[in-house]
Amino acid sequence: MNLKIIIVFAVLVLETINAQQIEWLVYDTTNSSLPDNQIHAIAVDENNIKWIGTAKGLVRIDGSNWEVFNTENSEIPSSAVHSLYADSKGVFVGTDSGLAKYYEGKWMLFDKEKTIFESQLIVDIIKDKENNYWVAGELNLIKIDGGTWEVLTNESAIGNYQSLVVDNNNHIWAGDFNHASFNGILWEYNGVKWNYSKLNDYPDLISSFPYALAVDSNNVVWMGTGGTPGGRLVKIENNNWQTYTSLNSDFPGGGINSILIEDSVKWIGSSKGLVSFNGKEWKVFNRGNSELPDDWVYTLAIDKYGNKWIGTISGGLTVYKENGIVTSNQGPDYSKPSEFQLFQNFPNPFNPRTTIQFGIPTEGKVTIKIFDIMGREVATLVNEHKAPGEYKVEFSAEGGSASGGNSSKLASGIYFYRLQAGDFISSRKLILLK
Numbered sequence: 001m002n003l004k005i006i007i008v009f010a011v012l013v014l015e016t017i018n019a020q021q022i023e024w025l026v027y028d029t030t031n032s033s034l035p036d037n038q039i040h041a042i043a044v045d046e047n048n049i050k051w052i053g054t055a056k057g058l059v060r061i062d063g064s065n066w067e068v069f070n071t072e073n074s075e076i077p078s079s080a081v082h083s084l085y086a087d088s089k090g091v092f093v094g095t096d097s098g099l100a101k102y103y104e105g106k107w108m109l110f111d112k113e114k115t116i117f118e119s120q121l122i123v124d125i126i127k128d129k130e131n132n133y134w135v136a137g138e139l140n141l142i143k144i145d146g147g148t149w150e151v152l153t154n155e156s157a158i159g160n161y162q163s164l165v166v167d168n169n170n171h172i173w174a175g176d177f178n179h180a181s182f183n184g185i186l187w188e189y190n191g192v193k194w195n196y197s198k199l200n201d202y203p204d205l206i207s208s209f210p211y212a213l214a215v216d217s218n219n220v221v222w223m224g225t226g227g228t229p230g231g232r233l234v235k236i237e238n239n240n241w242q243t244y245t246s247l248n249s250d251f252p253g254g255g256i257n258s259i260l261i262e263d264s265v266k267w268i269g270s271s272k273g274l275v276s277f278n279g280k281e282w283k284v285f286n287r288g289n290s291e292l293p294d295d296w297v298y299t300l301a302i303d304k305y306g307n308k309w310i311g312t313i314s315g316g317l318t319v320y321k322e323n324g325i326v327t328s329n330q331g332p333d334y335s336k337p338s339e340f341q342l343f344q345n346f347p348n349p350f351n352p353r354t355t356i357q358f359g360i361p362t363e364g365k366v367t368i369k370i371f372d373i374m375g376r377e378v379a380t381l382v383n384e385h386k387a388p389g390e391y392k393v394e395f396s397a398e399g400g401s402a403s404g405g406n407s408s409k410l411a412s413g414i415y416f417y418r419l420q421a422g423d424f425i426s427s428r429k430l431i432l433l434k
Helices: none
Strands: 024-027 039-044 050-054 057-062 065-069 081-087 090-095 098-103 106-109 122-127 133-137 141-145 148-152 161-166 172-178 183-189 194-198 208-215 221-227 232-237 240-244 256-262 265-270 273-277 282-285 297-302 308-312 317-320 353-360 364-372 377-386 389-396 413-421 424-432
Touching: 039 297, 039 308, 050 081, 050 090, 050 308, 057 081, 081 122, 090 122, 090 133, 098 122, 122 161, 133 161, 172 208, 183 208, 183 221, 221 256, 221 265, 232 256, 265 297, 265 308, 273 297, 353 364, 353 413, 377 389
Parallel strands: 039 081, 161 208, 208 256, 256 297
Antiparallel strands: 024 317, 039 050, 050 057, 057 065, 081 090, 090 098, 098 106, 122 133, 133 141, 141 148, 161 172, 172 183, 183 194, 208 221, 221 232, 232 240, 256 265, 265 273, 273 282, 297 308, 308 317, 353 389, 364 377, 364 413, 413 424
C-alpha cells in the first residue's frame, strides 16, 4: 500500500537551553562508545570514574575518555557484565562466567577459586564495614577476607541469590528465591547466625523475587521486589514491614530492579520508569514525561556531584540531575563535549513537539535545519554563532504565532534534521505521527 504524504510548510518553537541547565543526557550506541544499550550494572569509584557493565563489555568513563573492555581486547572472563563494585583497590567485575578484578591496568582472574563459582552468573558484589567483600553467585555466597575465600551457607542452603546489602551494624542482608516452593526469602547474617523471613508469609509479597536491597542512614532496610504480584517497595524497620504497592500509594507498580539512597530520597529503578520517594511524595519519570529513553530501569548509581547514572534494559545510559547536571574542573565536563554530537530527538515519533539536543566542542557558526522526505528545507531551528557546549532546541509542528515565519501545520510523515558546524555535518530522522 502506497503512503502519500502531503507536505506543507513547517512551524517551529525555538528554545535554546544553557548547557549548565541540562537535566538529562542520554548515551547509547549511536552517540557514544557504549558497546550495547543493555546496561546491567553501574559503579562509581573514589576518583569519580564510572564503570558501566553492559551485555557486550565493561566501559570505563573518565571525564570524556571512554574505554571498553571485552573478551577480544582484555582478559575479562565474559563480555556480559552483570555486577560491579569499585573502590580505591580496583573494580570487581561480575560476569555470567565468574568473577574478575581490574586494577591499575591489570586484570586479576581468580583461577584457584574458579571452581567455587563453577562459571556462575555473579549477581551482586558489596563490601562490609570491615573491608571484606561479599560476592553472590547464583548458587554460592562468598566472603573474601584478604586472600581468604569463605563459602557462607544458611540453614536452607537454597543459594539462588538475587541481591545483597550491608547495614549500619555490619549485618549482611541477602535476597534469595526458592524455585521449588516459589517463595522469596530475606536473610540477615549477624556474623554468627542467619535469620530469615519468608516473603510468602506476607499477603502482598507471595511469589515475589527480592531483586533489590538498600539501607538508609537510619539503618532502615528497603527491599524492592518483582514477580507474580507486581512490584513492591518494602520498608523494614525494627522487624516491622511496611509495603508500598500501586494500590496503597502512588508507586506505579512495576517490578523493582534497583534502589539508590540519596539523603532522605529513595530512587527506585523499576520496569515502569525511574521513581523517587521522599517518604511522603512520589515522582515517576518515564518516556512519556521525561527524556528517559526506556521505561525499564535496571541499575542506578550516583556520582560525587549528585548526578544520577541510570542504566536501562534497552535504551542505554542516562545521566539525570534536577535543576541541571553538575560539572567540575576535576570531574567530567558534560557542558563541553570532546566531539560534535547530534542526539536522537525525544520523543520520537512525536506530536506536536519534540526536543533536539546537540553538542559542539569548538566555537563557531551552527545551523540546524528541518527537511522533508523530498529533501526540501522546512525550517531553520538554529542559525547563529555558538560557544562550545551542550544545547537543546524544541521543534513544534502545530503552527501559531511562534512559527518562525511559517504558519501552516505539518502533516504526518518522515522528516530529517541536520546539524552543520564548520566542516561537521550530521543528520537524523524524526517522525511526526498524529
